[in-house]
Each structure stands twice: as structure tokens, then as C-alpha cells.
Amino acid sequence: MAGLCEGGNEPPGSLKANKVYAIPVRDLRDLREHIIEAIESIPEDMLLHTWQEIVHRLDIITVTAGAHVEIW
Numbered sequence: 001m002a003g004l005c006e007g008g009n010e011p012p013g014s015l016k017a018n019k020v021y022a023i024p025v026r027d028l029r030d031l032r033e034h035i036i037e038a039i040e041s042i043p044e045d046m047l048l049h050t051w052q053e054i055v056h057r058l059d060i061i062t063v064t065a066g067a068h069v070e071i072w
Helices: 028-040 043-065
Strands: none
Touching: none
């Protein structure tokens, strides 16, 4: 599968918020293969960082007892 963005200066695997790329899908098996390829193309360190961020945000929710908190 090609990179998620074409052209520009984004690093490999980055997503452009203003563009959506669609791949024609023949059937559910084909869709499943496209999803697996996309997930396998995500670098392991990106997955680890994302997981750590989710855990951090869940910790904040726990500490604030679910109060609305904006995290940027």
C-alpha cells in the first residue's frame, strides 16, 4: 500500500486532515485486506505513543472524576 499522503512534506505514514483517500473495494474480503495493510503500515513507536496518550488521558479523567477537562 502506498503512503497515506501524496506530495507535500509530511513524513511517511502521516495523515492530511483536509484530504480523504478512497480505495475501490471489490468485496468484504478486499476491504479486510486493505484495513490490515493500513494498520500494519503504522510504525510501532506511533502505536506506543498513541497508547501512552490514551492512558494519560484516562488517568486525568479518573483524577478529575469525569469533570470536563480540555487537554491540548
